[in-house]
Amino acid sequence: DIQMTQSPSSLSASVGERVTITCRASQPITTYMNWYLQKAGKAPELLIYGASNLQSGVPSRFSGSGSGTDFTLTISTLQPEDFATYYCQQTYTSPWTFGRGTKVAVK
Amino acid sequence: QITLKESGPTLVKPTQTLTLTCNFSGFSLSSSPVAVGWIRQPPGKALEWLAVIYWNDDKRYSPSLKTRLTITKDTSKSQVVLSMTNMDPVDTATYYCAHEATLLSLGLRYWFFDVWGRGTLVTVSS
Numbered sequence: 001d002i003q004m005t006q007s008p009s010s011l012s013a014s015v016g017e018r019v020t021i022t023c024r025a026s027q028p029i030t031t032y033m034n035w036y037l038q039k040a041g042k043a044p045e046l047l048i049y050g051a052s053n054l055q056s057g058v059p060s061r062f063s064g065s066g067s068g069t070d071f072t073l074t075i076s077t078l079q080p081e082d083f084a085t086y087y088c089q090q091t092y093t094s095p096w097t098f099g100r101g102t103k104v105a106v107k
Numbered sequence: 108q109i110t111l112k113e114s115g116p117t118l119v120k121p122t123q124t125l126t127l128t129c130n131f132s133g134f135s136l137s138s139s140p141v142a143v144g145w146i147r148q149p150p151g152k153a154l155e156w157l158a159v160i161y162w163n164d165d166k167r168y169s170p171s172l173k174t175r176l177t178i179t180k181d182t183s184k185s186q187v188v189l190s191m192t193n194m195d196p197v198d199t200a201t202y203y204c205a206h207e208a209t210l211l212s213l214g215l216r217y218w219f220f221d222v223w224g225r226g227t228l229v230t231v232s233s
Binding site for chain 1: 144146153154155156159167168170203205210212215217218219220221223224225226
């Protein structure tokens with residue numbers, strides 16, 4: 001299985017800040033990377049697919065980049081509704097695997 | 108509008124078989140590239156992909172759970188069913204089903220879970 005290592009596991013930030021989350025795959029996955037946001041007690045929501053493609057309806061402050069093994073999710077200007085846990089997922093090869101999550105908390 | 112909803116028991120005993128049903132609407136699982144997957148999340152822990160069934164009846168399972176899982180579809184009822192045998196307390200989790208969409212871009216076919224059900228919490232306890 002491809003292992004997905006997210007960092008940091010948690011971070012504290014203030015509204016308006018720029019936030020960056022990274023995900024590293026244990027082997028190259030080209031751009032088969034998805035990012036999800038999960039608010040407490042809710043189902044995950046798709047943010048980014050194919051490493052850099054913004055899902056319809058997702059605010060443009062979210063962006064994704066990377067290819068191969070190293071990927072980044074960036075929130076350009078953190079909003080109150082962005083405090084949540086973020087997960088990366090590879091779909092290069094089955095079984096699909098998720099990272100362990102990055103919790104973005106209020107500073 | 109695509110919607111999915113999970114249903115099944117909220118409490119199962121160890122060694123029992125869990126059967127979960129995903130009722131969906133807004134798409135057909137009998138035509139065009141599409142899939143429905145199951146993902147679970149133990150309380151306070153990360154997401155874990157379990158299984159997926161494709162429009163063409165192809166199936167994939169998590170290798171670590173493969174011997175315990177069975178996924179099937181009933182396109183006439185717009186349902187996907189996941190069975191997991193020999194349940195254990197460590198299987199206590201919220202179980203989600205999700206619509207897996209696909210898109211072809213620059214020669215690459217991407218798959219992603221774009222719509223999720225609300226999830227159902229299953230507790231395994233005697």
